[in-house]
Amino acid sequence: MSSSERPVHTRVNHATSSDYGPGAGKGGEVLGIAVPELKRRLQQLASGECSAEEVSTWALEIMESDSPELDDEAVWTALDQLSGADLLMSPDTPLHGKKQFEEWLEEFVRKSSPS
Structure with missing residues (x-):
């Protein structure tokens, strides 16, 4: 299926599980x-080191992947915010x-920090 034919990403409200492999939870490896x-x-x-356009483009590229780690609430929220930064x-x-x-x-630091 081409990227233009993919359905819109629907978030599933559940916690990231160990099924995604080591480090897929808080503070670990996500989407490569x-x-x-x-x-x-x-x-x-936040510091102005990069433009809102640059960060938005980067976030949208990550969000268009099929990775199951997109279901991680902290990651999805941060990417969603970054995608609209511009x-x-x-x-x-x-x-x-x-x-x-x-x-x-x-918010991201708070949500993604190990408990």
Whole structure:
């Protein structure tokens, strides 16, 4: 099935299980990237080290995969937020800004930290 024929991703509300393999849970390896990579992207966005457009493009590419790790709530939420980081309220007014990017980072750190 081509990527254009794939159904829209529907989130399943359940906790990540060990069925995904070692490290698939909190703080582990996700989608071939480590959870710290998501944190790094959020930090770069909040600090202005990278553009909202760059982070949005990266997040959308990850979200388009078929990986079962997308069901991890903390990962999906962070990717969803990053994918919309470049949205505009008007042609010259971003919908999200530095304060909100910092809040996303804090939320992700809280949700993805081992209990």
